[in-house]
Amino acid sequence: MAPVKRKTNIMAQSTYTSVVLAQRPKATIVPGETFTLKQNPILTEADLKDGQVLVETLYLSLDPAMRGWLNDARSYVPPVQIGELMRGFVIGKIVASKASSFSVGNYVTCSPGWTELSIQDAKAVTLLEVPPNGKVTDALGVLGGTGLTAYFGMKYIGEVKPGDFVVVSGAAGATGSVACQIAKIKGATVLGLAGSDEKVAWLKELGCDEALNYKDPEFREKFKAATKDLIDVFFDNVGGEILEAALSRAKPHARFVMCGAISQYNSATPVGPKNISMVIAMRIKMQGFIVFDYIKEYPEARKELAQWLAEGKLQRKETIIKGGLKAAEQGLADLYNGINTGKLLVEVKAEDAGVESRL
Numbered sequence: 001m002a003p004v005k006r007k008t009n010i011m012a013q014s015t016y017t018s019v020v021l022a023q024r025p026k027a028t029i030v031p032g033e034t035f036t037l038k039q040n041p042i043l044t045e046a047d048l049k050d051g052q053v054l055v056e057t058l059y060l061s062l063d064p065a066m067r068g069w070l071n072d073a074r075s076y077v078p079p080v081q082i083g084e085l086m087r088g089f090v091i092g093k094i095v096a097s098k099a100s101s102f103s104v105g106n107y108v109t110c111s112p113g114w115t116e117l118s119i120q121d122a123k124a125v126t127l128l129e130v131p132p133n134g135k136v137t138d139a140l141g142v143l144g145g146t147g148l149t150a151y152f153g154m155k156y157i158g159e160v161k162p163g164d165f166v167v168v169s170g171a172a173g174a175t176g177s178v179a180c181q182i183a184k185i186k187g188a189t190v191l192g193l194a195g196s197d198e199k200v201a202w203l204k205e206l207g208c209d210e211a212l213n214y215k216d217p218e219f220r221e222k223f224k225a226a227t228k229d230l231i232d233v234f235f236d237n238v239g240g241e242i243l244e245a246a247l248s249r250a251k252p253h254a255r256f257v258m259c260g261a262i263s264q265y266n267s268a269t270p271v272g273p274k275n276i277s278m279v280i281a282m283r284i285k286m287q288g289f290i291v292f293d294y295i296k297e298y299p300e301a302r303k304e305l306a307q308w309l310a311e312g313k314l315q316r317k318e319t320i321i322k323g324g325l326k327a328a329e330q331g332l333a334d335l336y337n338g339i340n341t342g343k344l345l346v347e348v349k350a351e352d353a354g355v356e357s358r359l
């Protein structure tokens, strides 16, 4: 069904759009086949129970983990079912409220999925606060899930300290770019790995001591030279061949922060590193984690990230896809092709471009 053209006030419409899973992809997401748009009867204040709010989505976060949620396999969250609303985190605006803690016009974050409109229990919604030097969209980036992932991964698994030599893969992405900068703040020397010369140049602007394009035909030799002193901390967003290369350059007792393995998410036959025995030979501490593990510490972590942002110690970029929810499927497919520098978002509602000045 064709998407409805958005009017300024969503509740003046008769329907709103959401996106549901149509087919499980065998390998990469197939735009036009994997997901389908759905029209739903409009929701209004009359649909709310006490303690609930009506949230209009402004921005949708696109995350590599979404590909894993489409597999019918055991993981840290249940798979999205065929015909079910696609899961996702958003920044939204309260358009009706029967909860004393929220008023119409408040900006919030929540997890309603890929939908223009949703009813949320007030306890499932977080009021969005914009710190000095910050902006609304930071709530899904540097101060949201990806910034927090970088923070906890570096703090608790990387245990990064002054003088460490830290390598970050997927370094120009949302998580990686914050991970690189936290390592610098902590006094480490940092090598960032990314997929284009433009991204490499940005990593140097961020303060990385060295950055390499892993698509360079001479990457192997350059990586060997750049890691001649061997790696203390490897923050891995990518897995596959890059993880294998990092294992071969690990220092004894190196810490490997297993954050993600994006190179394998779309593969029908994922592969692990052939030299995994380096974990034994070098006594590597290799640990995976999910950011939700540290949920109780989010407020403290956000405070420190916001402080670094205010002080200009943290920089960030975002790539915002226009075109509303109908653009989300192609955007997610493109995430695995490196379309983004920094955080990838879909602008679901275009007319809120002035949102920053109203907070």
Ligand SMILES: NC(=O)c1ccc[n+]([C@@H]2O[C@H](COP(=O)([O-])OP(=O)(O)OC[C@H]3O[C@@H](n4cnc5c(N)ncnc54)[C@H](OP(=O)(O)O)[C@@H]3O)[C@@H](O)[C@H]2O)c1
Pocket: 062, 063, 064, 065, 145, 146, 149, 170, 171, 172, 173, 174, 175, 176, 193, 194, 195, 196, 199, 237, 238, 258, 259, 260, 261, 262, 263, 264, 289, 290, 291, 292, 335, 336, 337, 338, 339, 340, 341, 342, 343, 344
């Ligand atoms: N453990 C957790 O709780 C947690 C939370 C959030 C994210 N993560 C993980 O962290 C990683 C980064 O997530 P993000 O949200 O920050 O995404 P992101 O890094 O902003 O975007 C993904 C990037 O991955 C790179 N990439 C794609 N395919 C690749 C391949 N085959 N080899 C190497 N690089 C590839 C692309 O950049 P290039 O142009 O450089 O290739 C792309 O821009 C993902 O693996 C994600 O699953 C984990």
